[in-house]
Amino acid sequence: MMRDIAELGADFSTSITVNPDRLKILDKVRTIDTDWLCILSPQPQVLPRYLVITRTLSADVWIFLLVTITVWGVCLWGLQRAESRLSGRRSESFGESICYGWAAIVDHPPNPPSNLSGQVLVGWLLIGTLLISSCFKSSLVANLTVENKEKPIDSYEGLVKKVNWKWGVEKFFLTGAPLLYFSQNPDPVIQFIYNHTESMVGDLGLEKVRGGRYSFLSTFNRISYFLGVLYSDTFGRHPFYVSKSRYRISSDIGLGIRKGAPFLRRFSQLVHRLAEAGILSHWIKDVLQGRISEDRKLYRQKMKEGNVASTEGTSNAAFAQSLEDEREVVLKMEHFLGLYLVFLCGLGMAMITFLVELYFAFRHLGK
Known part of the structure; x- marks a missing residue:
């Protein structure tokens, strides 16, 4: 296309990436809204149910409780020993003092100490254990009512933190101007993704995601097309998760017009009016939905004829599994x-x- 414009064989180009060399032959480029890059991953799985008791409190809270109760038991034992030496009465052993705190947490504290300092210490402990016990019970009920799932992949950072996880990128992102977004990006996370990524076309990427422990990076509209045609049922359900975070590959994608084109001013005004009225974004959604609907019918017809394998069973099975996970436990x-x-x-x-x-x-x- 750039050669045709340079040789005056074309006046107009759609969706091009601007660079200094192209500006030598283009009179003006109007920036347009580009599609956003997103991450496609498998649906988050339910966390192991045998961890529901320990998952009610975070790891740092459990450690805090362990250290606090142990320190409290040592303080109680020290007060009892000091009082015993002054009064000559028997004091609790070290083990009894440590077990006293844990017994108070489970709402079965033994009789309080005989000395006043020990009673004050035990009183404050009972107030704290009341709050801790209430929080634990309510959190346990919540975890049993609605089971927790794995944290979905919603960002680049979440993608690279996954253990034993692979990812791929749409093939055209690793060629031409879009390649600069990955190869010359100063962000170390994006550089790590680029150095460990695989290049493939969209339908193959979705197949690998369906296999598990794999993510695929592509534009939102392109992913929506493949999901709508190949994997969604009549209710729009599919076995994939699309990240909420979206990334703009380039802000310099626009409409190119050759230098000296007589229609430049009128054309720019028209595009500006359409963009401000929201008609362009409406057209994009309408065209995408129409294309999905048409190709979906064609794909179903081919399935009936036996020319292609069906992927709808996978989406139905995944949705059935999600219902199984979300129903009453x-x-x-x-x-x-x-x-x-x-x-x-x-x-x-x-x-x-x-x-x-x-x-x-x-x-x-x-x-």
Whole structure:
């Protein structure tokens, strides 16, 4: 097209990327709205149900509770020891003081200490454990009512953080002017994506995404076309997730007019009016929906004739699985597997403690 304009064989070019060399033969370029780059990934899966008990609180909250209760138990033991030396009364052992805090968290605290300082310390602990216990129970109910899913891939950063994950880019993005967006971008995240990406056409990219643990980068309208024609059922359901974040590849894509074209002023005014009235964006959506509808009918006709394989079953199966995940949750054994793991860990720690006690007991008897 640029050669035709340079040789005066054409007056007008649509959707070109501006650079200094092209501006030598183009009299004016009006920037137009370009399609946005987005990330297509598989639908987020439900998190393992056996972690529902530990997932009610975040990891830092669990660590905070462990450290706080341990420090509180040490403080209670120290106060009891100091009071015992002054009054001569028996004080709780170190183990009893530590277990007191954990018993208070599960709403079964033992009798409070006899000294006033210990009672004050226990009183403040009971206030804190009341709040913690209420938060834990409400969070547990919420997690059992609506099960959590994996965090969807909504940005470049979320894509590169995925473990054992691959991605590909639409083939034409790695050629010509769009290649500069990836190859010369100063953002290290985009550079990492570019260095580890695969190049392929759109329908092949969607097939790899459907296989799992794969994402595909393409323009939103192009992805919408493939989803509407190949993978969506009559209700528009499909087994994919389209990122909410959209990225502009280039802001210098526009309409090119050769130098000295007599219709430049009138043409620019007309395009400006259409853009400000919102007609251009409406035309794009209308044309896209019409193309999807026509090609969808053609694709279904080919499926009936047996010329192409059907992909609709996959979308229906994925939607059925999403309904299965979102319906009312019935408690199963897998929900309590995390609790059993906690019991096993406690049993293991008790056995280790018992062996340590046996070691010191035999050592004492040997002396």
